[in-house]
Amino acid sequence: MSNEVKSAKSRERRADLKLMTVSELKELAAELQLDSTSGLRKDELIEKIVKTQDKQSIQQQEAPSDWLEVNEAGPYWLAIKWQVSEKLLKRAIASLGIGKDWHSARKVIRLFRVHWDDSGPHAREHYKDFLLPANAKNWFVNIESSDTGWKLELGFLAPGGKFFSLLHSADIQIDGSQKQQFSSTASSKPQLNLNSSLSNKEELTLGIEGEISLNGSTTPGAETVVDDDQVEVHEKTGLFSWQAPLQNGRVVIPVVSELGNQRLRAIISIESNIHYLEPEKTGIDS
Helix, strand or coil: CCHHHHHHHHHHHHHHCCCCCCCHHHHHHCCCCCCCCCCCCCCHHHHHHHHHHHHHHHHHHHHCEEEEEEEEECEEEEEEEEEEEEEHHHHHHHCCCCCHHHCCCCEEEEEEEEEECCCCEEEEEEEEEECCCCCCCCCEEEECCHHHHEEEEEECCCCCHHHEEEEEECCEEEECCCCCEECCCCCCCCCCCCHHHHCCCCCCCCCCEEEEEEEECCCCCEEEEECEECCCCCCCCCCCEEEEECCEEEEEEEEEEEECEEEEEEEEEEEEEECCCCCCCCCCCC
């Protein structure tokens, strides 16, 4: 935002505040959690409020948003999208440690089964982890059942089971009798719609899961990294392999091999598209 625009916004705020009474301004100052306002004159109070509002406006514009979005993708399937800021990523690195834990950590979606009663969710159990490519920003999850509730977490899983949660959804109760909406963490609008098709256990379902498998060779003893994952290189043949879940869309996989002061790099680009078509009648009376 340019300085001219900032100045115009400040002038608009002052003009609006001048129309308020002193008591109204003090109430606003209390909402903004401003200290030492009891002895201020009206113009001094206005200036303090304007400065605070200007500062908050700048922070809101500069702060990148972190969000997790969950949508229905078909019967028993959820589509997840997310955005993680550099600030939140640095918190994960600090928590896991810059050394071995962070280097070996994998991005995952952690699925929890949520048990409900008349008062709401009362217990959660870890159900399954979905390993993600390092650069993934969306994924599909098969919830397999419509007779329970679910919760999703995006985070990093390190060896030994150490888990750092980045973002999580609300508890999701699936009710086939009506549409429901749930907001995800750090998101201001409802993101999930579940309809009655999810509760129909006799409905035909189709799920496709795949894997990217990469085999290669390098000089024995070379340190080799595939998509930020260090892979084991056979000490005699130099062969190595790497696997990851198939991501819908374009996947770019960098491969780096280093030995001494030499480095070789390769970039692999894979394009895949999985589309689930609408159910159709076969003419067979079921």
